[in-house]
Every structure is written in structure tokens, then in C-alpha cells.
Amino acid sequence: MLEYVKTILQKVSFSRYLFERELKKGLRYLMPSEIEEFRDWCYEMFGRLYLPILNRHFRPTY
Numbered sequence: 001m002l003e004y005v006k007t008i009l010q011k012v013s014f015s016r017y018l019f020e021r022e023l024k025k026g027l028r029y030l031m032p033s034e035i036e037e038f039r040d041w042c043y044e045m046f047g048r049l050y051l052p053i054l055n056r057h058f059r060p061t062y
Helices: 002-012 016-029 032-057
Strands: none
Touching: 002 016, 002 032, 016 032
């Protein structure tokens, strides 16, 4: 499921609205063990473009 969610986010990354909607859906579908890897990937791939959205949906890690 992780790879599927990544693929969807890449396809909708042209739209802020679609990106956020699919990010929320993706987080619901993933297993807790996949969330950390997914978070790291999201920040790496989309951190420059959608940092406020990512910060809103991922808890900060200290």
C-alpha cells in the first residue's frame, strides 16, 4: 500500500488541494509501521513545495 500511496501523491502533486486530500487518505490507509518511512519520503520529495501541508499532517519528531 505504501508504494501505491507514493504513486498517487506524485501524480497529484501539481495541485495543492489534491495533494493534501490524497495525503490525508494515504495516511488512513497505511499501517503504523509504514508511516515513518512515508513521512521521510514526503519531506524529501515535496518538502520544498508543500512544507506547510506536510507539517500540518505529520507530528514533529524531536
